[in-house]
Amino acid sequence: RGLRCRKQRMDRVRVGVIGAGIVGLSTALCVAESLPGCSVTVIAEKFSPHTTSDVAAGILSPHLITVTPVESLRRWFAETFAHVYSIARSTEAPDAGVQILSGWEIFKEPPEERIPFWSDIVLAFRVMSDSELTRFPETTFGWMYTTLLCECLLYLPWLEKRLKQAGVQLEAGKVTDLWDLEGKYDVVVNCAGLGAGPLTGDPLLHPVRGQVLKVRAPWLKHFIRCGDGTTYIYPGVTGVTLGGTRQAGDRRLGPDAADERSILARCLVYEPSLAGCRGLGEAGVGLRPTRRALRLGGERLERGGRSMWVVHNYGHGGAGVSLHWGMAREAARLVKETLAQIRPQPTHNKSKL
Amino acid sequence: MEAWLHLNAQTEELVGQHCRTEMRVAVIGAGVIGLSSAQCIINRFQPTVKPLTVIVYADTFTPDTTSDGAAGFWQPYVLDEGKPEEVKWNKETFDYLLSYMSSSDANEMGLFLQSGYNIFKEPVPDPSWKDAVLGFRHLTTKELKLFPGFSYGWFNTTLMLEGKSYLPWMMAKLKECGVKFVEKKISSFQELGPDFDVIVNCTGIRAQELQPDPELKPARGQIVKVYAPWMKHFIVSHDLKAGIYSMPYILPGSKLVTMGGIFQLGNWSEENNPKDHNKVWEGGCKLVPSLKVVAKYLIQFEGKIKKESPYKINQQCML
Numbered sequence: 001r002g003l004r005c006r007k008q009r010m011d012r013v014r015v016g017v018i019g020a021g022i023v024g025l026s027t028a029l030c031v032a033e034s035l036p037g038c039s040v041t042v043i044a045e046k047f048s049p050h051t052t053s054d055v056a057a058g059i060l061s062p063h064l065i066t067v068t069p070v071e072s073l074r075r076w077f078a079e080t081f082a083h084v085y086s087i088a089r090s091t092e093a094p095d096a097g098v099q100i101l102s103g104w105e106i107f108k109e110p111p112e113e114r115i116p117f118w119s120d121i122v123l124a125f126r127v128m129s130d131s132e133l134t135r136f137p138e139t140t141f142g143w144m145y146t147t148l149l150c151e152c153l154l155y156l157p158w159l160e161k162r163l164k165q166a167g168v169q170l171e172a173g174k175v176t177d178l179w180d181l182e183g184k185y186d187v188v189v190n191c192a193g194l195g196a197g198p199l200t201g202d203p204l205l206h207p208v209r210g211q212v213l214k215v216r217a218p219w220l221k222h223f224i225r226c227g228d229g230t231t232y233i234y235p236g237v238t239g240v241t242l243g244g245t246r247q248a249g250d251r252r253l254g255p256d257a258a259d260e261r262s263i264l265a266r267c268l269v270y271e272p273s274l275a276g277c278r279g280l281g282e283a284g285v286g287l288r289p290t291r292r293a294l295r296l297g298g299e300r301l302e303r304g305g306r307s308m309w310v311v312h313n314y315g316h317g318g319a320g321v322s323l324h325w326g327m328a329r330e331a332a333r334l335v336k337e338t339l340a341q342i343r344p345q346p347t348h349n350k351s352k353l
Numbered sequence: 354m355e356a357w358l359h360l361n362a363q364t365e366e367l368v369g370q371h372c373r374t375e376m377r378v379a380v381i382g383a384g385v386i387g388l389s390s391a392q393c394i395i396n397r398f399q400p401t402v403k404p405l406t407v408i409v410y411a412d413t414f415t416p417d418t419t420s421d422g423a424a425g426f427w428q429p430y431v432l433d434e435g436k437p438e439e440v441k442w443n444k445e446t447f448d449y450l451l452s453y454m455s456s457s458d459a460n461e462m463g464l465f466l467q468s469g470y471n472i473f474k475e476p477v478p479d480p481s482w483k484d485a486v487l488g489f490r491h492l493t494t495k496e497l498k499l500f501p502g503f504s505y506g507w508f509n510t511t512l513m514l515e516g517k518s519y520l521p522w523m524m525a526k527l528k529e530c531g532v533k534f535v536e537k538k539i540s541s542f543q544e545l546g547p548d549f550d551v552i553v554n555c556t557g558i559r560a561q562e563l564q565p566d567p568e569l570k571p572a573r574g575q576i577v578k579v580y581a582p583w584m585k586h587f588i589v590s591h592d593l594k595a596g597i598y599s600m601p602y603i604l605p606g607s608k609l610v611t612m613g614g615i616f617q618l619g620n621w622s623e624e625n626n627p628k629d630h631n632k633v634w635e636g637g638c639k640l641v642p643s644l645k646v647v648a649k650y651l652i653q654f655e656g657k658i659k660k661e662s663p664y665k666i667n668q669q670c671m672l
Contacts (some may be wrong), residue, residue: 078447089499093643099583100499102468124496124508132488137456146496219465219607221585222510237583276460 013038013339017184018175018199019314020044021051022152022192022324027313030325030332031189032166035339041185042163045174045195048156052193053320055212055286058150058239059101059223060084062118062322068294070117076326078121083325084148085123097154097237103223104128106142106270114141117297122147136224137269149223150321151236175199178301182308187338189311189331194289196314202255202295203309205315207287209250211259215281217274223271229318231266233274241279242267248290255283291315291322296327298334309338366388377403379545381563382555383411383534385420385516388523390553395530409527412538415520419557424576424586424604424611425463425515428482430597431471435481463518465607466535468510469587470496472503477593479507485670486511491505500640503590511587515607539563573620574598575629576613577637579647588640601636603644612637612644 012036016180017028020042032040047105048054050263062077087098100123128142136142160170178199188194197205220235236239245259260283268274295315301308313331316323376398380391391407397639415421427450453459454466470492483489492506500506524534539545542563545552550632556563558571589602599615605611615629615635638645 072538089642091642091646094581094583094646097583099585123499124493126490128488219460219463219513219583221465221467221605235585272455272457273459275457339440 009056011183013343014185015040015065015187015189015335016181017042017189017196018044018181018189019169019191019193020047020156020160021053021065021191021193022051022150022159022320023193023313023316023328024189024276025156025330026324027189027191027331029159029163029166031335032163032168033331034329034336039169040163040167041169041173043173043175043181044189045172047170047172048160049153050287050314051152051156053152053156053282053291055210056152056321057212057232057236057243057285058097058155058317058321059225059234060148060150060322061105061122061145061225062319063116063229064319066294067292071228072294073119073323074117076330077118077325079322079326081121081148083152088148092158094237095154096158097151099149099151099237100146101149101223101235102144102146102221103225104136104142104144105225106133106136106139107227108138108140110141119143119145132346149234149236151238152180152321153238156161171248178310179303179306179308182306186342187309187311187335189313189335191313191331193314193316193320194287196289196295196312200312202291203314204293204296205291207251208290208317209245209247209252210243210286210288210318211245211255211282212285212286213260213263213281214239215242215274215277216240217277219273220271226266226270231270232261233267233271239282251287255285255287265298288318288336289315290317294319294323294327296330296334298338309340309342311335374402375404375406376551377549378551378553378554379549380407380409381411381523381539382544382556382557383409383414384418384555384557385520387411387459387553387665388520388553389529390555391430391527391532392530392656395527396531400519404535405536406533407527407531408533408535409547409648410535410537410539412536412612413545414534415524416517418516418520420520422576424606424613425513425519426467426512426604427486427512428471428589429480431480431591432477432593433481440481440485444480447482447485447512456514458522462522463513463515463607464511466512467513467585467587467605468508469589470500470506471589471591472497472500473591473593475504475540475593476504476505477591482508483507483509500588503651504585513604513606518607557659563589570619571621572598573615573617573622574613575615576611576632577630577633578606578609578611579644580608581605581610581644581647583598586642590614590636590640601633601640603634603637604640610644654658 012106015031015038017024024042026039026076043302060081062073082100087093087096088100123146128144133139133142192199195208217240220240225232230244230246232243242263295312298311301310310332311334313327378394380387387409391409394407427447450464453464458598489509492508492547506605541554560566560569584605587604592600598618601614603612612633
């Protein structure tokens with residue numbers, strides 16, 4: 001592929017992706033796969049296991065309070081689900097940290113939307129019967145469903161391996177100004193998560209702090225998620241993630257002892273067997289990069305006569321894992337469209353970018 | 354597993370009729386049946402009968418009993434006759450165990466919930482235990498796509514009760530109640546005769562050594578245990594022509610996943626059979642392709658597993 005490109009063009013198309021969380025890595029992979037012959041580089045300050053994604057339990061269920069149209073959310077979630085499902089059914093599943101998981105989402109009061117927009121996208125979904133609810137304290141309504149879990153501690157390194165196989169470069173480094181990349185890349189893809197704030201000056205992006213406790217409880221085979229999602233238990237491959245907190249505007253990255261006690265106490269109410277966990281758990285903190293409208297779109301930046309092309313893909317809040325692949329594919333399409341504009345093909349050249 | 358509370362009703366009757374003050378009971382067998390029988394007798398008679406002596410005799414204790422080898426999956430046979438007393442015993446057992454789920458004992462007991470799939474190649478009637486388990490329903494078309502070659506099935510949540518934890522837990526409870534344990538092979542009922550008012554025979558597969566019983570037969574099983582922590586559902590496949598448990602099944606445990614699918618009526622061999630091993634292994638991998646990489650996964654996670662384990666943890670034979 002490289003040889004063919006060199007014959008056809010003087011220089012390869014270069015795409016730079018900022019961010020190595022689940023959004024950055026999956027976007028880079030989608031760009032590399034849809035634009036073979038393109039040189040893709042991921043530039044990030046943090047790589048797994050130090051990204052926000054690594055803290056997440058990784059469940060595929062897009063709980064969002066957003067103005068982004070539900071049709072888009074459905075499309076992105078469906079595409080992500082189908083993609084992760086195919087991994088789950090393959091021999092890659094353990095390496096990729098992907099598993100099928102069933103469980104209960106329970107409420108003290110029935111939610112406004114009795115049936116969530118994603119109910120037909122997960123593998124199986126039903127409303128719980130009254131007799132089923134009696135097992136859970138203070139619960140008057142609930143769903144039981146089967147979905148997927150994408151444990152980022154495994155999934156991100158697995159993605160990195162695939163990226164390297166696709167010829168993508170991974171570069172450690174903090175981008176403090178988008179314009180530092182001008183001239184180096186034809187298109188910059190901004191998957192910087194919370195880091196997109198300083199890069200773009202976006203006033204709508206803010207952190208929602210989430211603390212978790214990862215424990216060893218391999219007898220737990222179901223997830224439990226309560227109400228607004230502040231309390232949850234997600235058994236993954238390497239451990240069980242207990243959560244959590246939702247602290248808007250809180251940027252503290254260090255674990256808080258009071259939060260940890262609160263998480264454990266709340267989870268014990270729904271899963272008393274957690275008292276039998278051996279040893280202390282591992283605390284983690286992630287700042288969900290939250291934005292009322294998820295930002296996925298191209299932008300032509302101008303500054304003092306110079307211009308650069310950016311495709312933004314950030315602001316996923318707590319739904320990054322749930323939506324990552326669908327949005328990465330769309331970001332790759334936007335990159336392709338942008339490249340078509342800035343490097344239009346000569347009419348005699350039949351090759352596709 | 355499913356019939357172990359049947360003793361409750363009948364023995365209580367027998368024992369109650371026989372004595373009013375002192376009572377001496379011998380239980381032969383220390384598997385899940387023997388221990389549960391002892392516990393039920395204690396529960397029923399200890400408040401009113403003094404002195405009450407209960408002694409458990411066995412030549413095999415946990416972790417070497419048949420109960421220890423089982424995966425601990427609560428599920429009666431799928432096409433049973435639905436006999437009312439069995440349906441009742443099954444439900445009583447399930448409800449009894451479920452009541453422990455909200456206690457802090459559950460862990461020590463080796464008790465936990467697990468959901469999963471029973472899959473068939475043709476429609477079958479609902480099982481007699483559908484109301485005992487939680488959330489029983491039929492599989493949707495989408496779910497059946499998980500299992501190419503199968504066209505019908507059930508999803509439900511049931512209980513797992515691992516003998517290696519449950520039996521020690523029971524023995525500790527029984528000792529607290531004053532039950533004595535004697536490691537001794539009882540060769541005849543007469544051996545115990547004069548010392549006890551009632552003998553409770555819970556000798557399982559070897560009951561024929563005490564009393565001929567042509568209806569009691571071994572149904573040999575062979576399993577493979579693997580480390581596959583991404584497996585969070587049970588899968589039991591069925592072929593009505595092949596017979597119960599002759600098709601691959603996958604039962605994730607608290608630490609390891611049990612793969613099985615051997616049911617050989619009349620076979621007493623306790624040796625591992627390579628043909629059976631291959632059948633179980635290949636059958637399981639066909640159901641769940643990700644199990645093929647178990648060896649690789651073990652190497653990758655060596656550090657996180659407590660002991661050095663070969664590729665497939667162990668192959669076990671159980672009757």
